[in-house]
Amino acid sequence: MARKYRHLLPALAATLILGYGPAQAQSVNAGDREASSSQPFAVETLANFNTPWAMAFLPDGRLLITEKPGAIYLVSQSGEKTEVGNVPAVLASGQNGLLDIAIAPDFGTSSRVYYSYVEPNEGGRLVLASATLAISDAGTTLADNAIVWRQTPAGGRGQPGGIIAFDPEGKHVFLSVGDRMEPASAQDAAQARGKVIRLNLDGTVPSDNPFAGQGDVQDMTWTTGHRNPYGLAFAEDGRLWLHEMGPQGGDEFNLIEKGSNYGWPVVSNGDEYSGAPIPDHDTHPEFAAPAVYWNPVIAPAGLAFYDGELFPDWKGSALIGGLRAQALVRVAFDAEGRPDEAERWAMGGRIRDIAVAPDGAVWLIEDAGNGRLMRLTPGD
Template sequence: MNRTGQIATALLLTGVTTFSHSATETFDTDKATFRLKMVAEGLAHPWALAFMPDGSQLVTERNGSLRRIRNGQLQEDPIKGLPELVVSGQGGLLDIILHPDFEQNQTLFLSYAHKISREGLTTRVARATLNGDQLEEVDVIFEAMPRGDTGRHFAGRMAFDGDGHLYVAVGDRGEMDRAQQTDDDAGGVHRITTKGEPAPGNPFLDDSAVNNTFFTYGNRNIQGMTTHPETGEIWSHEHGPRGGDEINIIRAGNNYGWPKVTYGIDYSGATISDKTTLDGITAPLHYWDPSIAPSGMAFYTGEAFPDWQGDLFVGALKMQKLVRLSIEDEKVVEEEDLLEDLGERIRDLRMGPDGALWLLTDDSSDGKVYRLVPAQ
């Protein structure tokens, strides 16, 4: 055990559960030595991060606030003009992504939970124009239907492809069978234009039995989504139940199997499916059993850590770590666990324009933003 782990163990044995890392502390790994530089703290369940052309960052807080970090300082006043949303269970303000032409049109997209009395909750996406610290021209462009009664599995992760089409993940809402019901928007990835129309070339446009925004289905609860830096394909990961967290490449028309196949079991211990593969079902590129509760993902494309080039990084909530995956020919050939001694739930990962890997940690009142930088 390294010195950090020994200190953490000692603190646990004495009943002290808080653990602070200094900005000068280094972390030695198989292929790199790095340190964490704190950018901001005191956030309430930070969920997603976006990098602005002026060098500032926008951070969503699940409690319904959109915050700006400017010159390393978290601004006290949130961005105004957010769409109407609800904070319920796992739902609230979720992902943020900038329009590919943001510098020209100042347009961004937000995903969030929304509720209508007697009709229930759902995942929505709104398009808005950012004017200073105010959102204007807020327009709801996607709403997953039908609504549900649970506060679980909203998903909400988003990504753009090279054609400027927006991919939106919707969870099964805690009702597993909905993920195989293709006239129900739950449990899949939807591909839309920036105005909310079904994207041209969607795989089910000519199939009346499938909602025409569907790109894939059979997805349980996607909590990470990113664009491959070379192929341009959308990669995702999703939570399994007890076991069976998955990494998938999101390809047109694919059924990823939930709940017909799974490597996990129900939280009660009951069997969900005795199958891990079936004809017509796309197998995951990688899975975890037991679950790590993955959240956030990014390919490393910076120059600070040459041996990490092209590796995929995944955060973990339950297991409180950062996972590095080296992938060749769509197979994981190396897996390394990092930051196990940090003691924080990692909610989101982003590759920054500065070449650093950025992390968000999940906490109700002291969520943090870190940059992962070389130790030198």
């Protein structure tokens, strides 16, 4: 075990007593897969954005896109952009800024959206907020902004996480929280870092959370031991999946199970950036191991499960963007529900987020100062 993490052992022992789950089946390393330049889809560029970070479709086919420096746009199917007003100030520095955006489960009646960002005070605190998306002839704005959750303690550097997912019942919101480049905090139960948290839609704590009643951060913790999670989504079968960036190697695709500990920074299938080794997952079976990992890395960002009709062969697949790989990655599941990378396509740019439109088209945004908004449809 790396020497600098030996002090975590007492805390880890207590964590295991609390009931964290066992390791999963043997992990699959998909890092050496090659990206294909032959694409089974046509790519249409519709618009460009300043460092776009996330997108979410409205029921009518329009979508919301966030830009990391602090803007939100309402975008038509043809790529026409309308800036959304009343967006809060953000700390736009490095990996921090305006992050994810998601449509509330009851959007049809409430017009509420949820979004995450790093606020500029107290050293940069990750925030989950909600607001009413008010669309009128006079313009589009966020109204009735409300803070759902704030990271405790405040501060940290990069790796904020900030990905939002709602359970299939529409009763709870899940949020991925990165370790903020403070690795040991991922195993500190009192710090909202390196965790997936689960809340009621109004920010209160569900009574059936695994550690409810044990303290502020513990109350809301669903899983722990994460590093830099930039993908979180429910599959059609109701299972929750997360991907996260490893250090020097070891990107992970994890099945998220209630109360489990995924081991960072005690274990990883990658190494420190200095070259110092980190014990692999198979040396610590008490931690949940990734179903798939990538070494070399793809730097995963964005996660969507395909449920459309335009690409029938993709039904049920996870679509993942690759920043380092500059690719679109498709992960398929076998008859027993085990995932493996099935295909990888070179996209000529860092893919930051993925969304499936109501008509089944796949939309991508590129992580760049003039990042492309792309629509994929069947064709050459």
